[in-house]
Amino acid sequence: MAISHVTDQTFSTETNEGLVLVDFWAPWCGPCKMIAPVLEELDAEMSDSVKITKIDVDDNPETAGKFGVMSIPTLLLFKDGEVVDKVVGFQPKEALAELVKKHA
Known part of the structure; x- marks a missing residue:
């Protein structure tokens, strides 16, 4: 299963069922780039127990604000x-x- 990208509009639908790990990130963030391949590996190994999604905080400030995301990456x-x-x-x-x- 591939990592999906969510938006302010799709966030609640994508996170309302089961176990979902959400990566709050931005394209300019160095540590975000470092964690991306780690999340890909985790998705490949654990896709049966957790869904992994990413949300760009620059494009989706409403959701980042709602959850008090001040630093990225925040998972x-x-x-x-x-x-x-x-x-x-x-x-x-x-x-x-x-x-x-x-939490599984």
């Missing part, structure tokens, strides 16, 4: 539409896998 983990965990900054794949497993 929010949703379970059935509710935020259950949050990490800010680059994270290694193992740490993200543990985060997902904790």
Whole structure:
């Protein structure tokens, strides 16, 4: 399953069911570029237990503001539409896998 990109308009629909890891990012952000391949690997390995999405904070400021995203990358983990965990900054794949497993 490929990582999907969501917008302010599609955000609630994409995060309301199951376990969803959302990457708040921007194209100019260095650490965001570093975490992108990590998320791709995580998606390849764990797509049966978590859906991974990305939202560009520059193009979708409403959602970023709603969740108080001040630094990027910020990763929010949703379970059935509710935020259950949050990490800010680059994270290694193992740490993200543990985060997902904790809530699966």
